[in-house]
Amino acid sequence: MKNLLGVMQGRLLPKFNGRYQAHPVGYWQDEFPIAKSLGLDCIEFILDYNDYEINPLMSEVGIQELTKIVNETGIKVVSICADYFMEAPLHSNDSKVVANSQKVLSLLLKNAKEIGVNDIVIPCVDQSSLRSESDKKSFFENLLPLVKEAEDLDIHLSLETDLGPKDFLHVVKMFNSKSVTVNYDIGNSASLGFDPKEEFEAYGNYITDIHIKDRKLNAGSVELGTGNAEFNKVLSLIQKINYTGPFIMQAYRDDEGLEIFKRQLSWVRNVFTVGGLI
Template sequence: MKSSPTIQAVAIALFVVLSPLAFAGDPPATKPFRIGTCDWSIKMPLSADSFYFAKETRLMGIQYSFGKPGVGLDLRTRENRDTIREVVRTTDVAIASLGIGILNQIPLATTEEAEQLVSDCMDAMIKMNEEASQLTDRELAAKVSPKIVLLAFFGKADINGNPERMEAVIKTLKRLAPVAEEHGLILGLETLLDETDLRYIIESVGSPAVKVYYDTGNSARMGYDIYAEIQSLGCESICEVHIKENDELLGDGTIDFSRIKSLLRAMQYPGWLIIEGSAPKKTSRTEATQKNAAYALGLFHP
C-alpha cells in the first residue's frame, strides 16, 4: 500500500527531529579535537602573554588561572575581563576553561578561604557569560564564556586516602554545586583519586555540575589503568582532559595517546584537550610546550 503525502511528510519531519546529526555536518566522532594549554604550565599565569604564546604555537585555547584578588589580570574586575576579551579577539585563542591551582595551598577540605575562592570564580564566570551574551559576534562570544573550572587537590589539598577530607569536600561541594548548576557551570575535580573514589564523591554530591577533570599523567603516576578509567567514566563524568606525560614530552613516555584518542573518539568526547607539564628535566616549560603542541596537533588535530 502506498503512503499518502501527509504520512510521508510526517515521517520526514520525525526523521529530522529524531536524527539531530543528519543535517549537522560532521558528527563529533570525526571532528578534530580542540587543543590548548594551561597558563601555569608555560609560566604565564593570569596574563595576556599566554594567549599570544598559544597563537604562536597554533594552539586554540588557554586554561586561564583564577587566584587571589588583585593578582595579575584578575577576572573579578570588569576592566580585566574586557582586556582578556579583547586579547581573545586579537589572537583568536579561546578561554578553554579556568583553573584554581592555588587550592593546592588553600585546601577546599579544610579552609573557608578555598570555598570563597570557588564562589568568587563562579561569580566571575557568570559575569563573563552574561557579558558574552551581549556580543553580536557569536563566535567570539563562545570563546570568552568558559563553563568549566578546575578545582585542584594536590600538595596540602590532597584527599587521596583520607576519608575525613573526602567527606569535608563533599559537604563543601554540596553548598557550591547549586549555584554552578543554576548557571550551567561545571566544577571539575582534578585529584589523585581512583575511579571508585571519584564516583563516590560525584554520587554523594548528586549534582550534574560536579565532574572529573581527568589528567592522564596523574592517573598513570598513581598506577591506575587510565584507558579503562577513561572508557568507564565517559563523557557523563569527564568534563575536560589534561593530556600529560610524567617527566617526558608527549609521545616519548609510557602513555599511549593514540589509544586515548581512539577512546575519546568512541565516546564522542566533545571537549578540550589541555596540555599540562610534560617537560623533561633541563627543558624549559615553554620549549616543552612548543614541542608538545606540535605532537598534540599532529595526533589530535591533523
C-alpha cells in the same frame, strides 16, 4: 566538530618566579598572541593562591582586559585551573580557610561566566588530596553550596583527584549534579599506575576537561611520548565517549618554555589528528 586544543597558562612564556606552573603576573597578556601564532584555540587560565586578589579573574577590570585580549586574538578561555584550592582546600580543618575558599569560588564562578568559561578545575591532589572518608565528607559539605551556583551558571566544577577509578566515581556521584564532572589528566593517571580502561569505564561519561601530559610511573613529567602514558589506548577510549571538551597541553616544560612546547605540539598534532580529535 573537532575539539579545542589549548595550553595551560604560562607554558609559552618564561617561568614566573622560577615556578613550574603559575599565573604569569604582569606579563600574562603576552601569551595570547603567541598562542594565536601557533594555531592554538584556547588557554586554560590559572588562579593561584599567591597574589590571587590581583589575578584578572578576580575583578571586573581584569575581566574587561581579558575579554578585550580574547576578542583581539581569538584565543578563548573556556577553562580555569583553580590551583588556589590546592593551598586552601575546601576540606581544610580550618573553618576560616573554608569560608574564604567558598567566597573565592563563588566570585570565580560569576566572573568566569562573563568570559564564557565551561570548566573550573578543582585540584584534589598532592597537599589537597582527599585522603580519608572524613576529607571526602568535608569536601562534599563545603562544595555543595557552590554546586548550586555552578548549575545556575551552567559551569562544570571539574574535579581532579588522585583517587582510583571507583573511589573517584563515588565522590562525583555524591553530588548528583550535572555540574560536578571529571578532569582527566593523562600523565597523572600514568604516574599513579591506573588502567585507563578501568578509569573510562568508571567515570568516562563525566569527563569534561582533559590535560595532555606524560609521566613515568611514580615519577614526574617528561616530554610527551617518552613516559608511561598509553596514549593510543587513551585516545581510543576518548573517541568512544564522544568527548566534546578541550584538550589542554599541560606538558613538560623547561625554564624558557616555548621551544620545548613547539616540539611537543608537533607530537600532539601527529598523534591526536589521526584520531580526528583535534
